[in-house]
Amino acid sequence: MAALTRTFRRRPRRSEAAEAQGPSAAATPAAPPEQTPVDIAPNDPLLAYFQSATGAVDIDTLELESPALEELKAAGVKLAVPLVSQGELIGVLNLGPRLSEQDYSSDDRKLLDNLAAQAAPALRVGQLVREQEAEAVTRQRFEQELEVAKLIQQNFLPKELPDLPGWQIAAYYRPAREVGGDFYDVIPLPDGLVGLVVGDVTDKGVPAALVMSATRSVLRASAQRLVEPGEVLEQVNEHLCPDMPEKMFVTCLYGVLNPETGLLRFANAGHDLPYVKTADGVIELRAKGMPLGLMPGMDYEEKEATLEPGDGVLLHSDGVVEAHDPERDMYGFPRLKEAVGKFPAGQELIDSVLEELDAFTGPGAEQEDDITMVTLQRSSGARHAQAASNGRVLAEFELRSEPGNEREAIARVEAAVAGVGLEQSRLDRLKTAVGEATMNAMEHGNSYRADRPVSIRVLESDGRLRVRVTDHGEAVELEPAETPNLEAKLEGRQTPRGWGLFLIEKMVDETRVESGEDGHTLELGLRLEGGGDGDA
């Protein structure tokens, strides 16, 4: 049977007059098949009538203040059979007069009622399928947009961070499923200065990603020409304002670091305040300024702070502090500030905050907004001075004293020495020595305490590689390594353990222990000679 009605649901708009061939063999076409559909307005009382009708409705005798009813009458419709499924009107079957010009009999009506009872659920299923298909298409389009936004975003984040002797820079960016407009940048500037940027575009998806890429480009260009961070933000604001889409703006913190002196000059366009971990506690870097792109002619206050040896800065986006736990409490600034104070700086801080955040939001929670963190840490003074006289720093980092973190130490030292031409067998020995030295520092020096990190520096000078592993243990002398007595161990007269220091000494060319008030340093030395046949 041909579909006799236009399908509709909830807010039906129209039904078609019948092409009345079918339900009853006696029925005859009352009108040409091309008859125009009859519109039923959503507020037409006819809808309510059809909805509650118990069977076929005689149109001719029906009295209602209804424009649609008039239209049906005019179109020659004699009988309307509402199609109701689960109490919901989903269509109407309109029939013209019978071919025999007799009235519809009670048998006809019964047949039509039965037909309607069968057809309505089938029609409903068809409608649902069609709705689902439409939803799937919408969803797919949405996912594609997210992909595009992600691509734009990732394309404009730095591929790698510059190597700053005496400083450690680490960055982290994790987009939310519905990508936001976070960005960060580390910009090499004239005279050895370095520009640091963290920003956040309001809104999400492709629009935010596009504004983010524009902001980043303008900022990069301005940063090369202007020295003062406040002027840079002023200029970026001037550029952004004319083309900024309505209801969008950008918060952004921009700082210029002098790596030699530790002086950080910064300005802030309404972005979350960075935290600095100092010897005296955690402080905020405050500077006033409106977000970018809201209105032209804005001034940006400029402030400065000196990062002393050992100090560390955390720049972050609101995705961190605005994360919620299952009870809808926010992670908030106080928690983040506390985290900066209690965890080691650098990559370790980022990892620790992420761990805390995941625990806070609970398992399986969807990330609400992009999360961005950039950390900048100045090496402690003595070691920094030493670095200057002792050659090139290949890597410098801190690790938390946790079982298994020696693997992280091994991986990072291996990456740091990748370019120095160490042959494979010597690289393997170095890796074992670094792993053992780190374990030793975490276990014996730091007693696996969370507030006592292990610091590792990798230096190269005069054909020698040196890895310095420093703990924060009490001022006690490290015992010299003894050659383990394997026979005694096998006979159970000695513990099977006690191989660490012995292995370290066998793996490298020289070892040196320095003990100070705030810890011990074990230095591993390896000559770079004979690296020709290696694959390093």
Place this chain on the structure above:
Amino acid sequence: MATRELEVQVRREDGEAVIDLLGDVDSSAEQALMAGYAQATDGGAGSVKLNFAGTEYINSTGIALIVGLLAQARTHGVEVKASGLSDHYREIFEITRLADFMTIEGSSDA
């Protein structure tokens, strides 16, 4: 190099019990290693072979575990062999003199 907690598989080969070590031999390996040894010697095997071909990382704690296993084997009169060691760890087995108490078999790239 990613960490990988040790798993062991025990099989018989030419009347010998072979313990295939898959993963890291470090402090987290103790249970798996000892369970492997117990399973391997369950039928009264006279010889046990540790196959390190699936191991990329052995540290001093792992060495201590192997020493412990070796000590246990000696009291039971079980011979212990090792195979599948990389050049690096073969060198460590020599430096620690473990190689004096167990037969090291096979080419390094087994």
